[in-house]
Amino acid sequence: MKLGAQMIMLWENGAMSLRSILSNKGRAFLTALGVMIGVASVIGLTALGQGARVSVEGRLSHLGANLLIIYSGEPRGTSLVRQRTTNIAPMLTREDLTFLDSLPQELVTKTAPESSMNAQLKVENRNAAATVIGTDPDYPDVRNFRPVYGAFFTELDVESRRNVAAIGVQVYRDLFPDGRDPLGQTIRINGFPFQVVAIMEEKGSPTQDASVLIPFSTYRRSLSGSDNYAIINVQAASPEVMYELQEIIERELLSLRRVPSMEFANFYIANQMDLISTVTGVADTFTLLLGGIAAISLLVGGIGIMNIMLVSVAERTREIGVRMALGAKPRHIMTQFLTEAIILSAGGGTIGVLLGNLFSWGAQRFGGLASLVTPESVLLAFSFALATGLFFGGYPAYRASRLDPIEALRYE
Amino acid sequence: MIRIRDIHKQYEMGPTVVHALDGVSMDITAGEFVAIVGPSGSGKSTLMNIIGCLDTPDRGEYVLAGEPVAELSDDQLAEIRNLRIGFVFQNFNLLPRATALENVELPLIYRGRGARARRRVAEEMLERVGLADRMTHLPSELSGGQRQRVAIARALVGGPSVILADEPTGALDTRTGGEIMDLFHRLNRDGVTVILVTHDPALAAQTGRSFRLLDGRIVGNGLIDNRREEAVQ
Known part of the structure; x- marks a missing residue:
């Protein structure tokens, strides 16, 4: 046919x-x-x-983009979203941070060290419990956790060890239930007076919403007394370099500690890629x-x-x-x-x-x-x-x- | 037109073998109107199926319009049926959900003809059988006689070598049956070859000549010239 x-x-x-x-x-x-x-x-x-x-x-990208988190302590799996470990001894040094900051722009865009502890907050006769985090001005960018009102503290605040605090939205609600403008108000953290400079965005996670962020220099002087960091957040330049970057960091941090392998290290690295995959x-x-x-x-x-x-x-x-x-x-x-x-x-x-x-x-x-x-x-x-x-x-x-x-x- | 030589066909019905056709020979020339007549079980239907290329003989020769068709494949038989044979059945066998026109077009569809050409030829055929005003009716909206006319138009539409009518008046009353027979006579006068298969000798007697079948054989030398018998009487 x-x-x-x-x-x-x-x-x-x-x-x-x-x-x-x-x-x-x-x-x-x-x-x-x-x-x-x-x-x-x-x-x-x-x-x-x-x-x-x-x-x-x-939700994972809310943590921040291309994030590597270096934790002090023994490896505990890839627990990027784990509860913040407030009670571990901070074992990451200024030397570690200097090395990380020295890495080229093609590998690392920003770093933000942090240490934290639970503290008692007080405004007038009102009390609240919160996690106080000492960190650097790049923290909002690296962890994708930004102020919604006011401005985050600056390099100048860190250098001059000012008592300034950016407060989580839950902290604001607990301390200022009358909804008044908190900027410029004084809160007491374990008795030390801090001036509120910003309210952070709501993340829906209690660890972030119930936190108070202060300059690391102030944190060390007033609260912890330790030069070391519990955590260093590293923002990689791109998703592609993250595994390479993790290897470079592991190698250098091990050599700085004169430790042969990760088995004996006092730090571990959580890679956002691992978690995502x-x-x-x-x-x-x-x-x-x-x-x-x-x-x-x-x-x-x-x-x-x-x-x-x-x-x-x-x-x-x-x-x-x-x-x-x-x-x-x-x-x-x-x-x-x-x-x-x-x-x-x-x-x-x-x-x-x-x-x-x-x-x-x-x-x-x-x-x-x-x-x-x-x-x-x-x-x-x-x-x-x-x-x-x-x-x-x-x-x-x-x-x-x-x-x-x-x-x-x-x-x- | 049709040349059949010593055709045999047998069926197994359980343990017994039935010789449905046992050495049948016949010749039919173009333009003839012949009857194949015989009681049920005489092999009449088997012969009709073979002539209609629905079936093939076990052995013997069958030439239709110059073409030997005894040993063709299913596809080739289908093609021959489409081109050479026009079937008219006792129970009309129209597609119930298709209009008269669509029923008549059907053989042309299997020939791959375009819609417009099909429609034109089909309309022509329906006019020829006197149904110009019933083209868009469904079979259920037509009388028995009208249905059979549609079936005849469908048999004619492909320009076949032979119209094979199997008890075409069997489901009709006497008067309507007579009309259908008249239609066959008219078509035959226009040059259409018609083979009428029936058990009714009276109907067979209206045709040019009859083959009388009994037990798979043609009785009495195979040729009964109805006109000569009439003349003798």
Whole structure:
């Protein structure tokens, strides 16, 4: 048959299948329902998985971008989001910091050392407990924790050891419940008077919201008495250099301590990349799992299609006989039923895509869940639905095409 | 037009072997109106299926319009049916959800003809059988006689070598059946070759000549010239 004739056949098959589907809308809907639910659940559930991934990624990037955190003490896993260790002995030295600051711009953009302790705060007759952190002016940039009101303390404040404090939003609420402007107000930290210069942004994490940030020089003089830092935050220049940078830092800090390996070190480095890849790895596994479960429901939908198609072939045995008597070849019959199965699965798939998006939107809007529909999941679910139709429609279509025209014509 | 030589066909029905056709030979020339007549079980349907290229003989020779068709593949048989044979069935066998016009177009679809050409030829055929005003009706909206006319238009539409009518009046009342027979006669006068398969000798007697089948064989030398019998009587 010529190409033109083939196209006509294809078109006619589509029209015939469509007519046959439309002549029994209720059944067509029920047939496609399985595929609809399957596709919708693949898209909806992977959207939840990916939503979880993106929201965790987002939360991690709130820590600051390209962050390496050097902790004093024994390694305790990659606990970047662990509770601040206020009771460990600070073992990172000024020498360490000087080395870090000497690293080229291509590796390190900024550093911020910190030490912290729990302290008692007092304004007039009001008391509050808070974590007091002694650090440097770059801290807001490095940890992505910025003042929303007022200005963070400066290099000048550090050099002149001023008693200035940037307070967390929870601290502000505890100490100034009347909502008055705290700038310029004096708070007492373990008895020492500090002037409030800024309120920090709300992070939703108690360790940050209930903290008070003061210059490290002041912290050492008034509170700790130690030159060492508990933590040094290092902001790498780019995500690509983070592992290289971690190695360089480990090597140099070990050599400064004359210690052969990290096993015996009194510090450890948490790499943001590790955490991100761990967490996103978990989220991806989660996505895969949900997607897999949903794919099974799609498979069940496919079996539904096969079921109905077999019934449809049986019901239309005589029609098939007539078509064969009029000159339909086996492959014409095959194509006709296959087209029908594909239309059903594609239709079900399309509605499923809409439902899946609707589900994802609803989960976000009304369920408060992070949800992200990726184009990949839509493409995957839809093509899987098509493949399901092709595969499970194939057997009934083959059966139809193999009918004996004489038997088929005689069929009651 | 049709040349059949010593055709055999047998079926296994459980343990027994049924010789449905046991050495049938016949010749039908173009433009003839012939009947194949016989009681049920005579092999009539089997012969019709073979002539209609729905089935192939176990052995023997069958030449249709100069083409040996006894040993063709399923696809080739389908092509021959589409080009050479026009079927008319007892129970019409129209597609219930397609209009008269769409039913008539059907053979042309399998020939890959474009929509406009199909429609034109199909309309022409429906006019020819007297259904110009019923083209967009569904079969369920037509009377039995009208349905059979649609079926005949469908058989004619591809310009076949032969119309194969299997008990075409069997589902119709006498008067309507008569009208259908008249239509066949008219078509035959216009040059269409018609083979009528029936169990009814009275119908067979209206045709040019009859082949009488019994137990898979053609009875009495195979040729009954109805006109000559009429003349003798």
